[in-house]
Amino acid sequence: MASEKAEMDSLKKECDGLRTQIEAARKAVNDGSMSSAAGSATDVGRVQLKLRKSLKGHLAKIYSMHWATDSRSMVSASQDGKLLVWDTFSGNKMVAVPLKSAWVMSVAFAPSGNLVASGGLDNMCTVYNIKSASPKTLRELDAHTGYLACCRFLSDTEILTASGDTTCCLWDLETGKQKIIFTNHIGDCMSLALSQDERTFVSGACDSLAKLWDLREGTCKQTFSGHTSDINAINFFPSGNAFITGSDDCSCKMYDLRSDQEVIGYQDTSLNAGVTSLALSNSGRLIFAGYDDFNCHIWDSMKGEKVGVLSGHDNRVSCTGVPGDGMGVCTGSWDSFLKLWN
Amino acid sequence: MTSNSNLSNMRRLVEQLKLEASVERIKVSQAAAELQQFCLQNAAKDALLVGVPTGSNPFREPRSCAVV
Numbered sequence: 001m002a003s004e005k006a007e008m009d010s011l012k013k014e015c016d017g018l019r020t021q022i023e024a025a026r027k028a029v030n031d032g033s034m035s036s037a038a039g040s041a042t043d044v045g046r047v048q049l050k051l052r053k054s055l056k057g058h059l060a061k062i063y064s065m066h067w068a069t070d071s072r073s074m075v076s077a078s079q080d081g082k083l084l085v086w087d088t089f090s091g092n093k094m095v096a097v098p099l100k101s102a103w104v105m106s107v108a109f110a111p112s113g114n115l116v117a118s119g120g121l122d123n124m125c126t127v128y129n130i131k132s133a134s135p136k137t138l139r140e141l142d143a144h145t146g147y148l149a150c151c152r153f154l155s156d157t158e159i160l161t162a163s164g165d166t167t168c169c170l171w172d173l174e175t176g177k178q179k180i181i182f183t184n185h186i187g188d189c190m191s192l193a194l195s196q197d198e199r200t201f202v203s204g205a206c207d208s209l210a211k212l213w214d215l216r217e218g219t220c221k222q223t224f225s226g227h228t229s230d231i232n233a234i235n236f237f238p239s240g241n242a243f244i245t246g247s248d249d250c251s252c253k254m255y256d257l258r259s260d261q262e263v264i265g266y267q268d269t270s271l272n273a274g275v276t277s278l279a280l281s282n283s284g285r286l287i288f289a290g291y292d293d294f295n296c297h298i299w300d301s302m303k304g305e306k307v308g309v310l311s312g313h314d315n316r317v318s319c320t321g322v323p324g325d326g327m328g329v330c331t332g333s334w335d336s337f338l339k340l341w342n
Numbered sequence: 343m344t345s346n347s348n349l350s351n352m353r354r355l356v357e358q359l360k361l362e363a364s365v366e367r368i369k370v371s372q373a374a375a376e377l378q379q380f381c382l383q384n385a386a387k388d389a390l391l392v393g394v395p396t397g398s399n400p401f402r403e404p405r406s407c408a409v410v
Contacts, residue, residue, distance in 0.1 A: 004349060011352040018359035025367055032371030037378050044391060052401035072400070089400050184358065223362055239380040241373070256373040260365050263374055283384035284377070285391055302381055327389045328401050340401045342394050 026261045034254070034264035038302040044285060047298050047308035049329065049341040053091050054312075057084050060102075061334040063120070064319050068109040071323035074330060075116045076338055077107035083118055085130055088323075088330070088340055097128050097135040110153040117159055119148030125161050127173060139176045144169065149190045154198055160215075162189035168203050170215065182213050184220040191234045193243060202243045204231030210245050212257060224255045226262045233278045233289075237301070244301070246275030246289050254301060266299045268306055277319045282326030290317030296331045310341050 058078035065076040073094065075085045081102035085095040103121035110116065115138065119125040125141040125148050146165030153159050154170075158179070162168045168182040168189050187207030194201045200221070204210045208227040211220050224245075233246035242256045242263070251267035252275055266287065273293035280287055280301070287299040288310070296317050298308035315334035322329050328342035385391055396402070 004346075008349060008352060011349075011356055014356050015352070015359055018356065018363050022359070022363050025363070025365075029367045029369045031369050032374060034370075034374045034377070037371065037374035041378055041382065047390070049390070052399070219361070220358060221361070222365055237377065237380075238384070239377065242377055254377075256370070256377070258366075258368045259370045259373045260367045261370070263370055263377070281388050281390040283381050283388035283391060285381045285385060285388060302378055322390070325389075326387075327394060327399075329390065342390060342399065342401060 026259075029259050030261065034302065035304055038304075041302050043303070044300050044307050047286060049298075049308065049310060051310075051312055051339055051341055052328065053088070053340040055086055055088075055091060055338040055340070056336075057086075057093050058082065058336045058338075060336060061315070062318055062332040062336060062338060063105050064107045064118075065321055065330060065332040065338060066107055066109045066116075067321050067323040067330065068113050069111045069324055070113060071325040071327060073109070073113065074321070074323075074338075075107050075109050076319075076332055077104040077118050078336065079103060080336075083107055083116060083128070085116065086338070088328075095130045095135060097130065100126070106148055106150045108151045108153055108159075110156055112156050115153065115156055117151045117153065119151060119161070121147050123147055123163070123165075125151050125159065125171070127159065139173055141171050141176060141178075143178050146188065149188065150192050152192060152194050152201075154194065160192060160194065160201060162192040162203055162205075164188040166205065166207075168192055168201075168213070170218075180215075180218040182218055182220070184211060184223075185209065187230070190230060190232050193235045195236060196240050202234055202236065204234040204245050204247075206230040208247070208249075210234060210243070210255060222257065222260055224260075224262065226253055226255075226265075227251070229274075232274065232276050235278055235280055237280065238282060238284045244278055244280065244287055246278040248274040250274055250291075252278060252287060252289050252299065264301075264304050266301075266304055266306075271297065271306075276317060279320045279322040279329060281322060281329075288320050288322065288329050288331075290320045290331060292316045294333070294335075296320055296329070310339070312339055313337065 060080035101122035105120035229248035
């Protein structure tokens with residue numbers, strides 16, 4: 001017992017030492033700020049986007065939406081127990097997928113456009129083929145011991161999930177089995193984003209930390225701190241070298257992977273609502289962040305200033321997305337509507 | 343939780359911290375400059391920044407025209 005206690009004490013000391021070492025290393029490279037680098041960049045001015053369409057169809061709160069790679073189709077999930085696939089050009093509903101469990105929290109479109117996946121309080125991720133005559137359940141991925149908060153397809157054969165059981169998981173859709181389980185968070189995993197080269201992904205969790213993972217090795221490579229509450233949303237900056245997070249602490253932050261730290265924060269004393277979702281414009285210059293205050297606020301990612309707002313929802317904005325071609329923004333809300341802006 | 347699992351958790355934590363400590367870090371000024379550069383280089387193609395021409399807006403209702 002005494003030797004165990006001695007080892008525990010020495011390990012704790014080692015941990016503290018390593019943490020101090022990491023902080024010192026981060027400080028050593030912290031030689032400037034984003035805002036000073038941004039000094040020379042031109043202002044974007046006031047960003048005023050117009051509401052182009054209000055998509056009506058869901059009968060209850062919308063929790064999630066995801067664009068297809070064709071930048072035209074989009075899938076939304078509502079606790080009315082349905083997934084709706086929309087043609088955003090016409091505003092028409094193309095497919096309706098009835099869900100076994102209405103408590104959906106996340107939805108995703110496969111890059112091929114053939115499949116969609118959803119999940120929530122049922123702790124499962126269900127994959128549907130929407131190209132068949134009527135939507136067919138392809139797989140029910142059942143192994144998480146907590147709610148499904150987020151899912152993203154790598155292809156028609158692999159999907160990544162983030163769960164309230166504090167783990168993320170890579171699944172093989174051909175066998176329906178878990179391939180790799182990513183453990184390291186100590187709070188519910190709320191959101192994940194895949195890197196463009198699909199070799200890494202970032203996750204945000206209720207432990208207020210964001211983590212970078214090696215997708216194939218299953219290891220956590222870097223941990224980013226700074227938020228003081230749950231991270232609800234996470235997305236890569238288009239260059240792939242940074243990512244943005246949105247949190248219940250009412251702020252968004254940009255972290256750079258190569259300096260291993262936060263490089264700029266986005267917060268305003270007048271904004272007292274949690275961030276639920278976020279999306280970036282194609283150049284990375286604009287951040288569209290959905291808040292509990294019923295608005296989607298637009299931030300200049302380089303200067304850290306609020307440059308616009310998308311107002312129109314009558315309840316919390318729960319999801320935000322920019323299509324691959326960057327032609328617009330979609331916001332989804334608890335008011336049961338999806339809105340398209342550009 | 344047994345003391346054994348506490349110990350193994352602690353060992354794992356030390357290994358994880360060692361991994362994270364070994365990351366090679368670049369200066370924030372360099373990282374910031376490169377992020378800026380990316381924004382500037384791609385600004386012209388960013389429809390949400392520069393605007394979408396009325397005629398080719400995929401989300402906008404096409405106006406009907408009468409050919410006289």
